[in-house]
Amino acid sequence: MKALILSGGTGSRLRPLTYTNAKQLIPVANKPILYYAIEAIKEAGIEEIGVIVGETKDEVISALGDGSEWGVSFTYIPQEAPLGLAHAVKIAEDFIGQDDFLMFLGDNLVRQGVKSFVEQFQREKPNSLILLSRVDEPQRFGVAELDGGRVIRLVEKPKNPPSDLALVGVYLFDNHIFQAVHSIQPSWRNELEITDAIQYLVDQNFRVDAHIIDGWWKDTGKPEDVLEANRMMLEQIDSRVDGYVCEHSQIIGRVVVEKGAKVIKSTLRGPLIIGSGSVVEDTYIGPFTAISENVEIKNSEIENSIVLKEVKISDIQCRIDFSLIGKGVKIQKQNNKPKAYNFVIGDNGQIDL
Structure with a gap:
């Protein structure tokens, strides 16, 4: 056959x-x-x-x-x-x-x-x-x-x-x-x-x-x-920590941290997976989240989402939820005056504010 x-x-x-x-x-x-x-x-x-x-x-x-x-x-x-x-x-x-x-x-x-x-x-x-x-x-x-x-x-x-x-x-x-x-x-x-x-x-x-x-x-x-x-x-994964998780971080539930990933002063509530080369710092990662390779997330919250390779998320005060974020995307807070939202979005993208 x-x-x-x-x-x-x-x-x-x-x-x-x-x-x-x-x-x-x-x-x-x-x-x-x-x-x-x-x-x-x-x-x-x-x-x-x-x-x-x-x-x-x-x-x-x-x-x-x-x-x-x-x-x-x-x-x-x-x-x-x-x-x-x-x-x-x-x-x-x-x-x-x-x-x-x-x-x-x-x-x-x-x-x-x-x-x-x-x-x-x-x-x-x-x-x-x-x-x-x-x-x-x-x-x-x-x-x-x-x-x-x-x-x-x-x-x-x-x-x-x-x-x-x-x-x-x-x-x-x-x-x-x-x-x-x-x-x-x-x-x-x-x-x-x-x-x-x-x-x-x-x-x-x-x-x-x-x-x-x-x-x-x-x-x-x-x-x-x-x-x-x-x-x-993600409901089927077994916990495994092959990367670095600092003593000031908290892991709750089934979590995978791949080799080369770093978790610093953050809370991980599984089931979730963090890919190799990714850095999570001062951040909450909630259930049903898959973080791909070489992602940086700092001072933010995210759950129930998929984050593809080489994404950078920083200083987002509202929790990111139920999101599918493509490769190389940057989501960051700007403190410029006057305040404004600045977007570079592909065809048929969706943003809920």
């Missing part, structure tokens, strides 16, 4: 971060989202992985390399434009060949992994097995209608959903899926929809089964989803 990871989307809902970052490489608990998918695939015993890449391919290839870090091999498959998930399957046909394969959307997190899902497919041998989860807003997703454990209908982002069962972004297929992707037509979005391809299998009497997960899953397509994923992953 092989795997196919989709890492070619533009991440428009995560602007402005994704103007300069692949959305799949945004860190959650200081680890790129895409790495969690690779680890889950490796845990399931799959070592040959195709990676669909788009306009951020150079960044993705630089971050992943040849796969040896995980004990897998990568084959990079360029997609000239985001033309749909079924299009990604279509262009991967030469890589997949006649093998069964697992398809994993690179911006999805499945905390329980996919090993049991793969084992079910290998044991029961349907033509396709799709992962589903009950959601509060099925209108945002592809939605499945079931008869027992069998899929009878799929609808992409329906106005009137037939159920609350959303496609999670993890699929298993045998080679009949290539017949499907070559047979369907582009949707109104001018994309080849994976829901249409799976519906083709259903209509042609191929066996499409469903696996409803009862664990935690998150599609990290929006900033609030990324922050929620960060919360869930």
